[in-house]
Structure formats: C-alpha cells, structure tokens
Amino acid sequence: xxxxxxxxxxxxxxxxxxxxxxxxxxxxxxxxxxxxxxxxxxxxxxxxxxxxxxxxxxxxxxxxxxxxxxxxxxxxxxxx
Amino acid sequence: xxxxxxxxxxxxxxxxxxxxxxxxxxxxxxxxxxxxxxxxxxxxxxxxxxxxxxxxxxxxxxxxxxxxxxxxxxxxxxxxxxxxxxxxxxxxxxxxxxxxxxxxxxxxxxxxxxxxxxxxxxxxxxxxxxxxxxxxxxxxxxxxxxxxxxxxxxxxxxxxxxxxxxxxxxxxxxxxxxxxxxxxxxxxxxxxxxxxxxxxxxxxxxxxxxxxxxxxxxxxxxxxxxxxxxxxxxxxxxxxxxxxxxxxxxxxxxxxxxxxxxxxxxxxxxxxxxxxxxxxxxxxxxxxxxxxxxxxxxxxxxxxxxxxxxxxxxxxxxxxxxxxxxxxxxxxxxxxxxxxxxxxxxxxxxxxxxxxxxxxxxxxxxxxxxxxxxxxxxxxxxxxxxxxxxxxxxxxxxxxxxxxxxxxxxxxxxxxxxxxxxxxxxxxxxxxxxxxxxxxxxxxxxxxxxxxxxxxxxxxxxxxxxxxxxxxxxxxxxxxxxxxxxxxxxxxxxxxxxxxxxxxxxxxxxxxxxxxxxxxxxxxxxxxxxxxxxxxxxxxxxxxxxxxxxxxxxxxxxxxxxxxxxxxxxxxxxxxxxxxxxxxxxxxxxxxxxxxxxxxxxx
Numbered sequence: 001x002x003x004x005x006x007x008x009x010x011x012x013x014x015x016x017x018x019x020x021x022x023x024x025x026x027x028x029x030x031x032x033x034x035x036x037x038x039x040x041x042x043x044x045x046x047x048x049x050x051x052x053x054x055x056x057x058x059x060x061x062x063x064x065x066x067x068x069x070x071x072x073x074x075x076x077x078x079x080x
Numbered sequence: 081x082x083x084x085x086x087x088x089x090x091x092x093x094x095x096x097x098x099x100x101x102x103x104x105x106x107x108x109x110x111x112x113x114x115x116x117x118x119x120x121x122x123x124x125x126x127x128x129x130x131x132x133x134x135x136x137x138x139x140x141x142x143x144x145x146x147x148x149x150x151x152x153x154x155x156x157x158x159x160x161x162x163x164x165x166x167x168x169x170x171x172x173x174x175x176x177x178x179x180x181x182x183x184x185x186x187x188x189x190x191x192x193x194x195x196x197x198x199x200x201x202x203x204x205x206x207x208x209x210x211x212x213x214x215x216x217x218x219x220x221x222x223x224x225x226x227x228x229x230x231x232x233x234x235x236x237x238x239x240x241x242x243x244x245x246x247x248x249x250x251x252x253x254x255x256x257x258x259x260x261x262x263x264x265x266x267x268x269x270x271x272x273x274x275x276x277x278x279x280x281x282x283x284x285x286x287x288x289x290x291x292x293x294x295x296x297x298x299x300x301x302x303x304x305x306x307x308x309x310x311x312x313x314x315x316x317x318x319x320x321x322x323x324x325x326x327x328x329x330x331x332x333x334x335x336x337x338x339x340x341x342x343x344x345x346x347x348x349x350x351x352x353x354x355x356x357x358x359x360x361x362x363x364x365x366x367x368x369x370x371x372x373x374x375x376x377x378x379x380x381x382x383x384x385x386x387x388x389x390x391x392x393x394x395x396x397x398x399x400x401x402x403x404x405x406x407x408x409x410x411x412x413x414x415x416x417x418x419x420x421x422x423x424x425x426x427x428x429x430x431x432x433x434x435x436x437x438x439x440x441x442x443x444x445x446x447x448x449x450x451x452x453x454x455x456x457x458x459x460x461x462x463x464x465x466x467x468x469x470x471x472x473x474x475x476x477x478x479x480x481x482x483x484x485x486x487x488x489x490x491x492x493x494x495x496x497x498x499x500x501x502x503x504x505x506x507x508x509x510x511x512x513x514x515x516x517x518x519x520x521x522x523x524x525x526x527x528x529x530x531x532x533x534x535x536x537x538x539x540x541x542x543x544x545x546x547x548x549x550x551x552x553x554x555x556x557x558x559x560x561x562x563x564x565x566x567x568x569x570x571x572x573x574x575x576x577x578x579x580x581x582x583x584x585x586x587x588x589x590x591x592x593x594x595x596x597x598x599x600x601x602x603x604x605x606x607x608x609x610x611x612x613x614x615x616x617x618x619x620x621x622x623x624x625x626x627x628x629x630x631x632x633x634x635x636x637x638x639x640x641x642x643x644x645x646x647x648x649x650x651x652x653x654x655x656x657x658x659x660x661x662x663x664x665x666x667x668x669x670x671x672x673x674x675x676x677x678x679x680x681x682x683x
Contacts, residue, residue, distance in 0.1 A: 016102035040128055043293065047129075047303030048098040059292040 001079040006053070006072050013052050014068060017045050027069035045071075053079060081454070081473065083142050086110055090140070097303045100310075104132035107139050114144035117321055120171035120223070121149040122158055124182035126299040133310025141318045141473070152298060153182065159213050162220050173317050174217060175274065177228040179300070180254065181235070183209075188233050191250055203257050211264035214271040222551035224320050226313075227265055228276040229258045234289065269528070269550045272478075274316055276309075283308040319476040323537040325454060326432035328370055328469070329422060332381035332388055332410070334438045335363050335458065335465055336400070341383055341391055352397040359462040364399035366466040370475055371404060374484025376426055378407040380418035380435070385410040415442050416449045427602045429539065429638060434474045481530050483576035511607060511676050515571040518609070520616055521682040523563035523580075528553060530577045531565055534599065539638040541600040541610070543631070543645060548597070553582075560585050561596065562620045566613060568604055568677075578604045581613040583621050583629075591627030591665075593617075598631075598645075605641075608674040614649060616681070618671035630654075631661040 014029065015022040018036045031037040037045070046062055049055075049071060055078040057065065065071050082090065089106055093099050119134065121127050128149045138145035148169045150158045155176055158166040166174070180188055187194070187202055194202065210227050217225055232254040245251050262273045280288045283305050294300035301309070333340045337360045338350025351357045371377050377400070381388060388410045392402045402408065407425040409418035415437065423430045431452035437443055443455050456472045458465060469475075477484075523531050532550045539545070548556070557563055566579040578601040586592035595617065600609055618629060631646040633639075643658060650670060651661035663670070673679055 013098045016098035019102075019105050039297075043297055043299060044097070044101060044129060044303075047293075048096070048101070051097050051303060059296060062292060062296055 001053075001076060003072055003076055006075050006079075009052055010049065010068070010072060010075065013048050014045070014071075017041065017048050025068055027072075028067065030067040049075070055079060081141050082139075083114060084451075085113060086139055093136075095307075097307065100132050100136050100307065104135045107135065111139060111144040114139070114142060115321075116144045116146055117317060118146045118148070118170060118172045119317065120166055120169055120174045121147065121177075122155045122166070122174065123150075123177040124153055124155060124179050125177075125294075126152050126297055127177060129299065129303075130306045130310055130313075133307045134314055135310075137310045137314035138317070141314055141322075143314075143318060143321065145314070145317075156213065159216050159220075167220050171221065171223045173224045173226065173320065174221070175226045175228075175313060175317075176213065177276065178210075178230075180230045180233045180257075188235060188250075189238060191235070191238055191253070199253060203253070203260050206257060207260040207264040210261045211268065214265050214268040218268055218271070218551065222270075222549060222555065224549070224551075225265075225268075225271040226274040226316060226320075227261065227271070229261070229273045230254050231277050231280050269554055274313065279308050279312045280305075282312065315473055315476065316478075318473065319478045322476075323533075324375070324477040325434045325474045326428050326537075327376040327378055327406070327422065327426060327434065328367055328475070329378045329380050329419060329433055329435045330367060331437040331439070331442070332379060332383055332391075334360075334462070335436055336360060337391075337395075337398075338462065341387060346387075346391050346395060349391065349395070351395060356462050357397065359465065361397065361399055362466040363462075363469070366469050368399055368404070370469075373477070373480050375475055376406045376428075377404055378409070378422045378426070378433075379405050380409045380415050380422060380437075382412050382415075383410050415446055419446065419450060419453060427540070434472070436469070479529055479533060481533060483530050486574055486576045508676075511674075513571075514607070516607065516677055517569045518566055518612065518677045518679045519568075519682065520564055520566040520612075520679060523553065523557065523565055527565050527577065531563070531580050534577065534580055534601065535597065538599045538601065539636070540602045541605050541642055542636070542639050543598045543642050544596065544634045545636045545639060546597050548582075556582065556584065556596070560624075562617060562624070564613065564616050564620070566609060566616075568607075568609065575601070575604060579609045579613050581617045583617045583626075585621075585624065585626065586630075591625050592630060593621040593626040593628070593665075594630045595632060608677065610645060611649065612673045612677050612679060615671040615673040618665055618668060622665045622668055627665050629663050629665055631663070633659055633661070 011022045011025045014020065014025045018034060018041060020036070031042070046057060046065060050057060053075050055075065057074065057078070061074065065074055086107060089103060089110060093103050117138070121130060131147045131149060134147060135145050148171070150166060155178055158164045184202065184206060214225050214227070217223065232251045235250070239250055258273065265271045265273060287302055288305040289300060290302040290305070293302070330336055338356050339348060341349055351360050353361070367377055389402060392398055392400070407422040409421055419430060419433055419435065423433060430450050434454040434456060435443070435446055436456050436458065438458050443457070446453055447455050454472070454474045456468055459468050521527070528550055532548065532553060535546070535548050553563065562583045564581050565577050568575040568578050580597065580599055581595065582597040583593050584596045586594055598610065598613060621629060631651050633643055633646065635643065646661035649663070651663040654660040654662055665671070
C-alpha cells in the first residue's frame with residue numbers, strides 16, 4: 001500500500017482509539033506529546049491497526065511503533 | 081433491545097476494534113437514564129482491554145455498565161480482603177477469569193506425570209478454591225459471581241497427541257474440572273460458572289489466543305477475543321439481571337410454514353423433512369423448546385380462521401398443534417389489536433410479548449404503535465429463522481426451574497377453569513368447586529430460587545415490587561425476617577409455587593412488623609391466597625413477639641389492582657397517600673385463613 005492510501009484510514013483508527021479529532025493526528029503524534037497514549041492504549045492501537053490493515057506486527061516490532069509516522073511506514077512495509 | 085435514546089450513537093458503528101473504543105467513549109456520558117449494573121472484573125492475566133467491548137455490548141442490551149477491573153493476578157487478595165478496592169467499588173456482578181496456566185501452571189506442566197489419584201486431588205483442590213472465593217465474596221457482598229469455566233490450556237510439548245480426547249488427556253481433565261467446579265460453586269448462592277470455552281469456540285481457538293500479547297503484556301487474548309468476551313459476558317449479565325419475556329407470538333404463513341395457505345392449500349404449503357420445509361420445522365421446534373421451559377406461545381396471523389386451524393390440526397408434518405398455543409388470534413384485523421388481545425387473554429402486559437412476522441410492514445406497524453413489544457427482525461433466509469429467535473436474547477433466563485414447565489401445562493387448563501367459573505353460581509361455589517389444596521412453608525434452600533424468580537417477574541399482584549436477589553433475601557432471613565412461600569394445586573392440576581410474603585421486624589419498641597413484600601402469580605388472583613399469606617405471616621410475627629403489622633403499597637405502572645388490599649383486610653391507613661397501613665395482630669382470629677384452601681404448613 002502507498003503512504004497516501006494508508007494515512008486517512010490510519011488517522012481514523014488513531015483518532016478512535018486515542019479519543020482525538022482526526023485533524024489532531026499528525027506524523028508527529030507520539031506517546032511523548034499525547035497523554036492518552038499510555039501502555040494500555042498502545043496495545044489497543046496495535047490490535048486496531050492490525051485489524052484495519054489485516055496485518056500482523058511481529059512481536060519484536062510491537063514496541064517500536066512509537067509514532068504515527070513510524071506506524072505508517074510499518075504498515076507500508078508489511079503490506080508491500 | 082437497543083434503547084431508542086442511545087441508538088443514534090450506534091449509527092456508523094462497524095464492530096471494528098477501533099470503533100468499539102470510540103463508541104464506548106461517546107456512550108459513557110449518554111447513558112444516565114439506563115439502569116446501572118456495577119461490574120467488577122478480576123483475572124489472572126491482563127483483562128482491562130475488555131472494558132470498552134463490555135460497555136458497548138451492555139448498552140446495546142439496555143444496561144449501563146460501570147466497570148472496574150482489578151490488577152492482574154490478584155483474585156484471592158481482592159476477594160478475601162474486606163477492605164479491598166473490589167468491595168469499595170460496590171459491585172453488582174463480579175466476573176472472575178482464572179486461567180489454568182496461571183492458577184496451577186507447574187501442576188499443569190507436570191500433568192503427564194500425575195497419576196489418577198494426583199489428578200483427582202488437583203481437580204478437587206481447584207474446585208474447592210473457586211468455592212472458597214465464592215464463599216468469601218458472599219461474606220462481604222451480595223454481588224452475583226461469574227467464575228469462568230476453564231479452557232484447555234495450551235502447553236506445547238506436554239501432550240503426546242493433542243488431537244485425541246483420551247480419558248487421561250488434558251482436555252478430558254479440563255472438562256471434568258469444569259463439572260466439579262460448577263458443582264462446588266453452585267452450593268453458594270448466586271454464584272455460577274461463565275461458559276468461557278463457548279466464547280473461545282465462538283471466536284475460534286486460533287483467533288482467540290494472541291501469543292505475542294501474552295509474552296509482551298500478559299494479555300493472552302486477541303482483540304477479537306476480547307470483543308467476543310465482551311459480547312458473551314454482557315449477554316450473561318443481562319440474563320442475571322433482566323427476567324425473560326413471557327410470550328412468543330408467531331405469524332403463520334412463513335415463518336411457521338413456507339408459502340401462503342390461502343393460495344397453496346393444505347397440501348401446497350412447505351413443511352416437512354426436506355428443504356425448505358425442514359427449516360420451518362426447525363423454527364417450530366425452537367418455539368416448542370421455549371414452551372417446554374415455560375414460555376407461552378400465541379398466534380397472530382391474517383388468514384381464514386377455519387382453514388388455518390385445520391392446517392395446524394391436521395397437517396402431518398406440523399410440530400406445533402393448536403393445543404400448544406395459549407392464545408390464538410387468526411382473522412383479518414390488524415396485528416396491534418391481536419397483540420393487545422393476546423396480552424389480555426394471558427393476563428400479561430404487552431411488554432412481555434415477542435413478535436415474529438416475516439412482513440416488514442407488520443413489524444413496522446407494531447413497532448410504531450406498541451414500542452414495548454419486542455419485534456424480532458427475521459433474517460432473509462428461512463434457514464436462519466430458528467437461530468434468530470435464540471439470538472434475539474429475549475428469552476434468556478439465568479435460572480430455569482421445574483415450575484416454569486409446569487406453568488405451561490397449567491395455562492392450557494386455564495380455559496377449562498374459566499368455563500367452570502361461568503357455570504358456577506356464586507364465587508364461593510366456584511372456589512369450592514376448584515377443590516384447591518395449598519401448601520406453605522418457610523423459604524429455604526429448595527424453594528429460594530423459585531421465590532427469587534417470582535420476586536423478579538411478578539408485576540400485577542405485587543404490593544411493593546421489591547426485586548430482592550437471592551443474596552438479599554438470604555441476608556434478610558438471617559437478620560430475622562420471615563419469608564413464606566405457598567404452592568397451589570386444584571382439580572385442574574398443579575400450579576406450582578405461586579405466592580410469597582416477606583415480613584420484617586422493625587427495630588424499637590412495640591412489636592412492629594412490616595410487610596416487605598406480598599405477591600401472587602397473576603394466574604391465581606381472586607382465590608383468597610393473599611388472605612392466607614397475610615394470615616400465615618401474622619401468626620409467625622405474633623409468635624416472634626410482633627403485636628402490630630404494617631402493610632405497605634408502593635404503586636407501580638402495573639399493580640393498581642392491589643391498592644385496596646390492606647383496606648379489604650381491615651388495615652387502617654396511616655397516610656393520605658395510601659402507602660402505609662396498620663392492623664393489630666391481636667386477636668389472631670382477625671387474620672383468618674380461608675378453609676376452602678385446605679392449607680398444610682411444612683416447617
């Protein structure tokens with residue numbers, strides 16, 4: 001998948017899981033600047049992203065998905 | 081089941097994990113008017129993720145869940161400590177999920193080296209542990225307890241051939257452990273097993289487990305698994321809290337059989353052991369199953385009456401016959417009129433009806449004029465009809481007692497009784513002609529389940545409509561309350577347990593006793609049973625030092641017919657609202673028990 005086709009869907013998932021407006025989600029969205037993104041929310045995010053894009057993020061990478069930008073790149077790689 | 085006030089929130093909800101999260105957040109502040117159920121979750125692993133799913137699935141069923149989840153691995157600590165966060169939360173329902181891997185990991189891993197005696201010992205100690213937790217919970221709280229039945233643990237390498245269900249296999253052990261645990265736990269009031277293996281089956285074992293999350297976060301279930309758990313748990317909790325609907329009303333031409341009787345004729349309708357006739361039979365069998373556990377059946381159909389009755393009576397492949405229906409409305413009048421008449425005939429409210437009709441226009445008409453009637457949305461294919469009734473959840477009942485089945489046989493004789501009444505001159509004559517035999521006794525372990533059920537679902541002849549749970553009632557009795565049940569049989573059959581009275585001693589001087597609850601099953605109204613119940617309570621209260629009995633009437637939408645009960649029994653009003661009434665217990669002869677009831681009292 002291309003970054004362009006991933007981003008709108010991923011924005012919706014981030015907004016729904018973290019309780020943000022879609023417009024508030026950007027490449028820079030990360031646990032450091034998003035108080036809602038705690039460890040439990042991280043697990044919820046991983047599960048929701050996997051379902052949305054029908055992918056399985058390997059265990060070794062689950063904890064690496066630490067920003068919206070990185071999530072986009074991970075999905076791009078896993079769906080290529 | 082989805083309340084109109086929150087249904088707009090479900091628009092656009094697609095069941096995905098992210099939409100559950102978003103919806104749960106939106107619903108929380110919007111559910112103030114729904115009845116609250118406080119649900120505590122305790123598990124041997126991380127379970128907090130289940131919250132959003134459970135909240136949404138509860139809302140879908142008309143309940144506002146307030147959910148607390150304990151830290152993982154602290155089941156015993158939370159339950160045993162009277163000062164724990166669990167009890168501070170004041171739960172109505174406590175759900176416990178203990179995985180065998182966490183609870184007895186080392187024994188499970190060494191399973192293969194345990195001999196028969198060792199396995200029996202392990203089984204018994206685990207079953208006892210669950211019972212101990214239930215007993216401890218019961219000491220500190222009246223909450224219902226759901227303990228998850230065990231799922232066969234996945235222990236790579238432990239078993240030789242995982243595909244075989246040998247008598248010594250891990251799967252066989254888990255099954256027998258579940259039976260042993262259910263037996264131990266059910267000795268504690270309002271404690272039951274939750275069918276977690278059924279949740280796993282619904283989700284699929286492969287999709288249920290998430291090995292990654294298990295290793296990363298002690299969260300062994302997948303997102304889909306949590307969604308399935310939330311759905312099944314919400315359904316189980318609703319069954320614990322909401323009594324089932326009382327009557328299934330069926331249309332005839334498709335669903336009961338395929339085709340239109342008026343056009344195809346008796347020989348042309350589709351009903352039999354090949355498709356699609358067998359799918360229509362399956363629907364009839366589903367209705368028959370409900371009938372066997374006490375649900376009333378009725379017909380509301382637009383057909384030529386004689387022709388339709390003839391088909392029901394004589395079609396060789398018909399499963400349900402006219403005698404299986406407690407009310408039959410076959411004519412060309414509208415369905416709303418039919419439903420109202422059915423409710424009246426059966427002496428129940430229209431809010432106790434569930435309506436099945438293949439015609440969307442009829443469904444819409446009923447929804448509009450009788451929003452309290454549950455309307456089942458029939459699936460497009462007949463093969464799914466039978467399952468749709470089960471899936472509707474309207475007849476879910478946490479407890480099914482033998483009296484439920486009795487009631488159906490009894491209702492069928494109700495018409496005979498009415499005929500007798502019409503042929504008898506005076507009421508006295510009628511009551512004598514019924515040849516009633518009544519039996520009463522103190523509420524105990526054998527009768528409490530049925531008594532609580534009656535408290536939960538009696539609306540019309542119910543002075544206070546207090547819905548005590550089993551634990552509430554046990555606590556009241558332990559505190560000195562007198563609770564008496566009554567059974568009634570007459571020449572037409574056994575009516576089962578049909579009446580309850582509960583009296584509570586008031587603190588202070590003067591020997592004051594209060595009638596906390598007084599109720600009768602609606603089918604035995606008008607036979608003087610309430611007089612007998614008051615008489616029984618008066619006698620027992622007097623023997624315990626009572627001198628004055630206070631009656632109470634709390635009006636509800638449905639109990640207007642009982643508002644003059646205390647006036648009829650010589651009580652004096654204590655307020656202008658007609659809520660409290662009193663009467664001296666001396667002399668006891670002022671509380672007579674009608675002789676025609678032929679009462680025996682079992683101590």
